[in-house]
Amino acid sequence: MSAADLPGLDLGRLAGWLPGVLPDAGTDLTAELIAGGKSNLTYTVTDGTTSWILRRPPLGHVLATAHDMGREYRVMSALQGTGVPVPRTYAFCDDTDVLGAPFYLMERVAGTPYRRASELAALGEERTRTISAQLVDALAALHAIDPAAVGLADFGRPEGFLGRQVALWRKQLAASYTRDLPAADELHALLAADVPTESAAGIVHGDFRLDNVLVDDSDRATAVLDWEMATLGDPLTDLALMLTYHRLGASIGEAVTDASLAPGFLSEEEIVARYAAGSGRDLSRFGWYLGLAAFKLAAILEGIHYRHLAGQTVGEGFADIGDTIHPLLDAGLTAIKEK
Template sequence: MSGPPGLDLARLAGWLPAVLPAAGPQLRAELIAGGRSNLTYTLTDGEQTWILRRPPLGDVLAIAHDMGREYRVMTALRDTRVPVPRTIALCLDTGVLGAPFYLMQRVAGTPYRRAAELAALGPTRTRHIAQGLVDTLTRLHAVDPDAVGLADFGRPEGFLARQVQRWRRQLDASRSRELPAADALHDALAADVPAASPIGIVHGDYRLDNVLVDQDDRPAAVIDWEMATLGDPLTDLALLVVYQRLGGLLAPLGLDAAAAPGYLTEAQVRARYAAGSDRDMSRFGWYLGLASYKLAGILEGIHLRHSRGQTVGAGFAGIGEAVPPLLAAGLRALRENG
């Protein structure tokens, strides 16, 4: 059996019966297009189909690709109002695929990414999808981490200051060119860290194509939990807004869904979230600056891995061109009020 890059189907077939005794020996797999970091595959024995997640190929920051964290948070949320796939098995033995990985349920749903995809549905359905996206985020942020066994899932004390330093380290580890605005944005963020809002579960990369939408236009599952932790949930909302603001700039990623007719405006997104949450948003401009800095760090890492031929999938050419204007946008956002 041959498989896509990163997946040794022969070794996988030897491991699978221990967790799924009824699984057939003849496996087929396909890399799901659109994965920009951890790799996601459909895996089937011809009768059943699952989803497998593993870290990207090449040298990566372990903390950003922790399979155990993804698996744990989805398992913890399975009985809450936050829709997540059912987890099946976690494998930490790197002798199977060369890296840790996990299996989970395949959930039927569409990860809408492009405005054209939503435009085909019409403005009424698009608005309903956007509302569901925001409402699911407020439900996630309302979950008590202690109640679902995630009290030790992160270190929320000093979370915002550590985020600034973490993404500086990410940028420094990935930087292969001069980015003067990165230093300016870091210094401005570090100099004026606000008091954090109440602790909650942070997804870390919440956007429409990380939510599978069912045939009734409802969120069926929130996916891609690789950066989940405990901290200040307003960082999720800020990143969602930055993705919306910069859809055109992020054309290489195809993330322009918010431009579709009927999609909530930025003001409507923020107002809908605020209606379902009592968090103080008076310093939201700072959060937008941090979100821009974080996204710049993510894209710069992808740019570096792509330049080294270590990233699997299409759509990466030119992705690094988005980083300098994104950093500039982050500096501008710091001047905004809530």
């Protein structure tokens, strides 16, 4: 594929930059946009001998603090050699003259990012259960890491994290305003009025779900991907967001990942119990965390909806994004009121 065919990726400029960081790399490059991304743009790039993954921010309207390539690169580099599987990182570029935005290169890892229940159903219930259990264990392993031990002591401000999250996602939602969302206003008010005391701080992935994890043919998790929103804070936000994705998939299906509907996939109760046992964390205020997860995801999806309306999205699958926000907000209101 030529440079002209790839929005956001100038292969000629990339070829001029690449030998400076990977001296053995060739300069006759081809690339392919990896389907499925609705946020950062992800490409496979090859010189005919070696392949890499390149990540850069989306085109056009980009929310403040989101799509931070430097943070994503740093956290994956720090986690090399820990119990959390991450790709090898090669180089980060903050020179916007190359591709018009910061980007980085990482290893292309073998594995499948399972997204559909039908994909897991083809593997059978036993393998699906193994994969879903590994997903929970990988999350607990991440949250057990001491940030200071891997050079991430200054990666975020865990004190007051939950309150700042409520304010942040309110701001992000406002930045993508195209319509009134009264359920979002109600959910924000409930969240802001009753922020719980944070659990012990840890590394927060920020968008943890099965289709952000590569799984090999032996059902082993080979890489956790998409660290663009990683920070230090309350790890229970990761668990809540993952389960919110599951609930959303169960209610609207094809528009988001519905992998948790596959026979054999751990139930929500089993996931919570397994995580609690593996992490030792108190989940007594978990309904609030589920409400925050719904609010956060609504803000993210509204940002994608905003870019789609402005003609700034790349690829397919964006037309119905705006409709998914309403059941998501309703689920968040139910969770925060019931628990």
